[in-house]
Amino acid sequence: MELIETKTNNKVLASKQIVSEASSILRVKDLNVFAGHHHILKNVELEIPRNKITVLIGPSGCGKTTLLKCINKLTDLYKELKVSGSIFIDKDDILNTDTNIPALRQKMGLLSQRPYPLPVSIYKNVAYGLKLKGVRDKKLIDFSVEKHLREVGLWEEVKNRLNSPATRLSIGQQQRLCLARGLAVKPSIILADEPTSSLDPISSKIIENLFKDLTKHYTIILVTHVLRQAIRLADHVIFMNDGEIIEQGSPEILFKSPKTEQLRAYLVDGN
Amino acid sequence: MQIRRIFLDKVNGFWMVFSMITILIIPFIIGVGLYLKAAPLFENQSLLKLIFSSSWAPSTGEFGFWPFITGSLYVTLLSFLFTAPVCLFAAIYLTQFSSPGLIRVMHPVIDVLAGLPSVIYGVWGILVIVPFVSDYAAPFFGTSSSGYSVLSGGIVLAVMCIPYTLNMLIEVFNTVPNGLKEASLSLGATMWESVKHVVIRGNYPGIISAYGLGIAKAFGETIAVMMVVGNMVNTSGNPFEAAYPLPALIANNYGEMLSIPMYNAALMFAAFLLFIIILMINLFFRYLIHKTKRQ
Numbered sequence: 047m048e049l050i051e052t053k054t055n056n057k058v059l060a061s062k063q064i065v066s067e068a069s070s071i072l073r074v075k076d077l078n079v080f081a082g083h084h085h086i087l088k089n090v091e092l093e094i095p096r097n098k099i100t101v102l103i104g105p106s107g108c109g110k111t112t113l114l115k116c117i118n119k120l121t122d123l124y125k126e127l128k129v130s131g132s133i134f135i136d137k138d139d140i141l142n143t144d145t146n147i148p149a150l151r152q153k154m155g156l157l158s159q160r161p162y163p164l165p166v167s168i169y170k171n172v173a174y175g176l177k178l179k180g181v182r183d184k185k186l187i188d189f190s191v192e193k194h195l196r197e198v199g200l201w202e203e204v205k206n207r208l209n210s211p212a213t214r215l216s217i218g219q220q221q222r223l224c225l226a227r228g229l230a231v232k233p234s235i236i237l238a239d240e241p242t243s244s245l246d247p248i249s250s251k252i253i254e255n256l257f258k259d260l261t262k263h264y265t266i267i268l269v270t271h272v273l274r275q276a277i278r279l280a281d282h283v284i285f286m287n288d289g290e291i292i293e294q295g296s297p298e299i300l301f302k303s304p305k306t307e308q309l310r311a312y313l314v315d316g317n
Numbered sequence: 318m319q320i321r322r323i324f325l326d327k328v329n330g331f332w333m334v335f336s337m338i339t340i341l342i343i344p345f346i347i348g349v350g351l352y353l354k355a356a357p358l359f360e361n362q363s364l365l366k367l368i369f370s371s372s373w374a375p376s377t378g379e380f381g382f383w384p385f386i387t388g389s390l391y392v393t394l395l396s397f398l399f400t401a402p403v404c405l406f407a408a409i410y411l412t413q414f415s416s417p418g419l420i421r422v423m424h425p426v427i428d429v430l431a432g433l434p435s436v437i438y439g440v441w442g443i444l445v446i447v448p449f450v451s452d453y454a455a456p457f458f459g460t461s462s463s464g465y466s467v468l469s470g471g472i473v474l475a476v477m478c479i480p481y482t483l484n485m486l487i488e489v490f491n492t493v494p495n496g497l498k499e500a501s502l503s504l505g506a507t508m509w510e511s512v513k514h515v516v517i518r519g520n521y522p523g524i525i526s527a528y529g530l531g532i533a534k535a536f537g538e539t540i541a542v543m544m545v546v547g548n549m550v551n552t553s554g555n556p557f558e559a560a561y562p563l564p565a566l567i568a569n570n571y572g573e574m575l576s577i578p579m580y581n582a583a584l585m586f587a588a589f590l591l592f593i594i595i596l597m598i599n600l601f602f603r604y605l606i607h608k609t610k611r612q
């Protein structure tokens with residue numbers, strides 16, 4: 047509990063800023079997702095503040111991953127999912143438009159629960175998004191690959207084997223590679239789905255610290271089951287249960303004085 | 318109790334090794350058997366002449382197998398040209414784009430096609446493909462044909478092999494985790510780009526082995542091809558003319574014409590050739606898989 051205390055004191059200022067700035071980059075309205083008769087997301091309404099870390103918590107199976115998939119339209123991949131409602135990114139309703147979905151997805155980097163390196167070399171993994179964007183200049187790509195591999199602290203480890211298959215890296219290295227390749231397309235939002243769940247404490251620390259730095263340029267939505275991590279990183283917290291948003295707001299309010307019994311129970315069990 | 322467990326462990330271990338050795342030995346026994354049966358043929362003719370000579374006159378003791386080898390290869394190649402793209406795109410569509418409902422409908426259809434005996438494909442070939450080739454395909458290319466031709470053989474063989482190759486490709490593509498496709502899409506790839514990079518490139522070894530098994534199966538297929546290919550010794554290379562594949566030669570003549578000396582040995586040699594070529598096809602594809610896996 048001490049952890050929360052110290053953190054919250056520091057955070058009071060920050061949260062006031064959120065309220066006063068009130069600049070949200072992403073707004074979800076009336077989002078519903080069905081798989082057959084299974085109502086996975088129920089009337090979800092939420093706002094994601096710009097250049098902040100929003101932490102999404104909730105029990106397993108409550109629909110966190112599904113929510114992330116709606117946000118970058120990966121739900122298209124699953125024909126059995128019926129999605130309705132709206133998701134606004136800077137005024138554009140991305141759910142109800144057909145305009146250039148690949149470009150839209152490039153605005154969002156995805157870091158999944160398990161790393162999925164593409165079946166090509168380390169270099170090509172990072173260059174993949176750039177090439178899709180139409181970048182052909184070899185020098186520019188080289189530069190970008192090195193920059194982003196450095197950014198995630200992987201450069202020194204892989205600089206001598208950029209052309210070997212990415213699948214030969216350790217899981218922790220793969221996860222950092224996936225982050226680097228996501229950053230290379232210059233997204234404005236990073237969707238991270240339990241990005242540290244398969245990592246050792248040191249790699250987790252690297253990713254966490256990186257996330258803190260990244261908020262200068264990026265908005266981060268982070269799903270995590272690790273409450274301590276949520277407390278360390280959150281600027282804004284959303285708590286879900288069974289497909290519904292139960293509470294959302296600043297971490298000091300949610301973590302210190304939860305309004306609902308559900309969140310209180312979740313926090314107690316989590317600690 | 319403990320003794321019983323250890324005993325069972327040993328017994329099962331023995332059966333596994335025994336089964337494996339049996340499976341390993343059978344092809345070897347067949348190969349050696351065929352070779353020994355064909356051996357009398359080598360007394361008056363060299364191996365090279367047997368393989369590369371085109372003159373086939375059993376009554377005068379001339380056995381040149383070249384037309385049969387090329388006939389087999391030609392029909393197989395044609396069928397592969399038809400099967401490979403169709404199966405690839407159908408498998409991609411079924412596993413990546415179609416609704417789960419369509420796959421549920423397609424699976425039994427494919428299984429029925431795979432399970433049909435080849436004589437049915439042969440009859441279908443005679444009723445549909447042969448007239449099609451003689452009445453439409455050949456005139457379209459400004460030539461004439463009886464319809465009993467390499468082309469008909471290739472088409473019938475392709476239709477036979479499609480369910481087989483398709484099933485294997487579907488298995489291969491189903492192993493691609495959704496997370497990988499999601500990763501590619503989220504980096505800004507279109508669905509087709511993701512399929513190209515993740516589903517196809519990432520599965521070269523699997524695709525190659527599906528094709529390899531399909532070709533080996535096509536090469537040895539007998540009845541259906543024999544019914545539509547014309548069965549005449551011919552090396553013209555014209556797909557509208559007849560050919561005589563190795564399996565058809567054996568099936569048509571084995572047990573007959575025993576009056577001709579060496580004929581039996583010649584048929585055994587044909588079987589031996591078939592055996593060796595299928596072995597070579599398999600080794601070649603193994604090698605390709607090995608090479609692509611290392612990259």
Ligand SMILES: Nc1ncnc2c1ncn2[C@@H]1O[C@H](COP(=O)(O)OP(=O)(O)OP(=O)(O)O)[C@@H](O)[C@H]1O
Pocket residue numbers: 081084086105106107108109110111112113124126127
């Ligand atoms: N494609 C799908 N078809 C059917 N049901 C699905 C599909 N995807 C998700 N679901 C269901 O939706 C619910 C929410 O799943 P989701 O993966 O979003 O949970 P989660 O909150 O991310 O859980 P976890 O913390 O364990 O990752 C689950 O009950 C799951 O079974």
Ligand SMILES: [Mg+2]
Pocket residue numbers: 110111112239
């Ligand atoms: Mg999840």
